[in-house]
Amino acid sequence: MADLQQRIQKIEQDIQMTCEQIGRNRSEITVVAVTKEISAARTSAVLEAGIEQLGENRPEVLLGKQEIIQSGAIWHFIGNVQSRKVKDIINQIDFLHSVDRMSLVKEIQKRAKQTVDCFVQVNVSGEASKSGVTPSELEGFIEEVVAYDKVRVIGLMTMAPFTDDKDVIRTVFRSLRDLRDTIAAKKLPYAPCNQLSMGMSNDFIIAIEEGATHVRIGTALVGAESEGDG
Numbered sequence: 001m002a003d004l005q006q007r008i009q010k011i012e013q014d015i016q017m018t019c020e021q022i023g024r025n026r027s028e029i030t031v032v033a034v035t036k037e038i039s040a041a042r043t044s045a046v047l048e049a050g051i052e053q054l055g056e057n058r059p060e061v062l063l064g065k066q067e068i069i070q071s072g073a074i075w076h077f078i079g080n081v082q083s084r085k086v087k088d089i090i091n092q093i094d095f096l097h098s099v100d101r102m103s104l105v106k107e108i109q110k111r112a113k114q115t116v117d118c119f120v121q122v123n124v125s126g127e128a129s130k131s132g133v134t135p136s137e138l139e140g141f142i143e144e145v146v147a148y149d150k151v152r153v154i155g156l157m158t159m160a161p162f163t164d165d166k167d168v169i170r171t172v173f174r175s176l177r178d179l180r181d182t183i184a185a186k187k188l189p190y191a192p193c194n195q196l197s198m199g200m201s202n203d204f205i206i207a208i209e210e211g212a213t214h215v216r217i218g219t220a221l222v223g224a225e226s227e228g229d230g
Ligand SMILES: *Cc1c(COP(=O)(O)O)cnc(C)c1O
Pocket: 034, 036, 057, 078, 079, 159, 199, 200, 201, 202, 216, 217, 218, 219, 220
């Protein structure tokens, strides 16, 4: 798995260089390795290479990998969750990045044995294809969560639009940060909201520059199943 080590090193260098340039502390940033497109065997290799935060987006794949990978991983669920699947995964994960509707909050309340650390997904770019609460709905949405003590809003999450225009991407990330700051300033005990999950393989540097605390990196970090000696 020499290719994995190289990828991990490259990403780590990029992150450290960005942090130095803008004066952020590297320890503020959590790298979630998105393993959704690689096998359980290669996912195990990612863990062995020293990465413990893993992101998956399909319940069946998550559960299948957890049967094979017994310990050592911190699991982030980053995909859309159908309400009927909540019961299967909610007690199996450490973080949920994709709370996008009140019916999901209600289902989590019903099924979770403990409070779940969640990010509210915000559709900042407004694309019809993206899920998430709209920026204008966000404050009201988070106020409603007070009634559901199994959901703790630790931050906001977004996906940048599919474009090469770095300014557009940066504007989206900056908007999420502003929204985060607005919510965090309220100091709600159930919604500390001081985290920012944004940035993927193509835009994680911009995301870190704009304040990301969690970057979700797939292909650039773990490669693809068919690649390398994995
Ligand atoms: C797939 C995925 C990623 C990682 O994408 P890459 O471009 O492979 O880095 C990050 N976040 C979410 C929500 C995803 O679905």
